[in-house]
Structures are given as C-alpha cells and as structure tokens.
Amino acid sequence: MKSNKVIIFGVLDTAELAYYYLTNDSDYEVIAFTLTKDYIDKVEFCGLPVVAFEDLESLFPPENYLLFCPMTAKKMNTLREKIYLEGKKKGYKFATYISSKATIFNNEIGENCFILEDNTIQPFTKIGNNVVLWSGNHIGHHGEIKDHVFFTSHVVMSGHCIIESHCFFGVNATIRDYSTIGKGTLIAMGACLTKQSTEEWSVYAGNPAKRLGEKKSYDLY
CATH class of the missing domain: 3.40.50.720 (NAD(P)-binding Rossmann-like Domain)
Structure with missing residues (x-):
C-alpha cells in the first residue's frame, strides 16, 4: 500500500x-x-x-x-x-514527481516540482521549488533553476546557467553556457539565446534571439 x-x-x-x-x-x-x-x-x-x-x-x-x-x-x-x-x-508540504524515465544525478530538487520523462539533469545543477520540466529537456551541469519556472519540451540549457524565478522556455529553445536568465524572462519557441543575460520580464525570440522591444512577458503569456 x-x-x-x-x-x-x-x-x-x-x-x-x-x-x-x-x-x-x-x-x-x-x-x-x-x-x-x-x-x-x-x-x-x-x-x-x-x-x-x-x-x-x-x-x-x-x-x-x-x-x-x-x-x-x-x-x-x-x-x-x-x-x-x-x-x-495552510501548512501543507508538497509532493514532487520525478519520472522514473528521467536521468538525474543526486541533484538537489525542491518541492512541488513536476519532472517528466526523458529529462536529463546533469550533475551539480540545483532545481528550486514549484518548477515544471515537461518532457525531453537537457539541463546542463553546474547550473541553477530557481523557483516558479516552466520548461516546455526539448529545451537545451547549457552548463553553468542561472535561471531566475518565473521564467518560461518555449519548445526547442536553446540557452548558451554561462547565461543568466533574468526574472520573468520568456524565451520563445525555437529561440537561440547567444547573449549571456536577459532583462527581467522581457521576451526573446529568433535565432539569434533578440529582445522584442519593450514588451513584457506577463502581458503576452
């Protein structure tokens, strides 16, 4: 039981x-x-x-x-x-689900995380609370994903990246190594981020990814 x-x-x-x-x-x-x-x-x-x-x-x-x-x-x-x-x-502790078909390496993972099949989380990367990793993402080594973040599918986060809270990554997005993704950044589907930092609550799209003017991520999604 x-x-x-x-x-x-x-x-x-x-x-x-x-x-x-x-x-x-x-x-x-x-x-x-x-x-x-x-x-x-x-x-x-x-x-x-x-x-x-x-x-x-x-x-x-x-x-x-x-x-x-x-x-x-x-x-x-x-x-x-x-x-x-x-x-x-209310006093509740939260469950975290990690698929048996995900690959992890004794990573520090917080509560209320939903980590689906075929995610690879390389060694020495930490994941905060309330994070969703849909299927098939590559999460590189020596990085950190902070609270309230959502990865869709087939996102590549290279090594040594810092993902601040409330970020969203569209399908097939790519983030170069040593990047710091500012709070609330939206990385659009298929975007290839070659810069090493983003502005908070901003939107980046394209290859190479560029900021979409003054648009705020919370106004779009």
Missing part, C-alpha cells in the same frame, strides 16, 4: 496527467482533487472527490496529506505560485 497520500490541485488536463503519472509511476496515492470554490463545477474527477480548496484543511489535514499543484505557466507562473504559497500558509 502506498503511504504518501496526495491531493492534486486542478481538474483540467495537467491535473489528469499528474494523476496518471503519480498513480502509475510513483509511491504517491492520489486521494482527491481540489479547486477554489468559484471554479468547482463537478463533484468527481478521475473517480475521486473534488473538494473546495478553502475547506481543504478540515477535510484532509496537512499533517496527514501532501498537496501537489502541477498547474501551467499562465501569467508567467504567478498563478501556480499563488496556489503554492497559499498551500504553504
């Missing part, structure tokens, strides 16, 4: 995927789903109860259950950050 009981936040595709991964490829047992009251329009999801986030502590006390919040990167990860921090205030 699985001993780590988890409540998943959300009832959309990402929550359904999280339920599948946790059920079939982890030691976690999903007990229920949760959502803020205003958004609840069903009583069950994946055959499990859907309960109000506002009432969660009384139904599933934080000393007995973990919370998992595998939300998307909308509003540059700030929506996922908000729920994560509210869960922390």
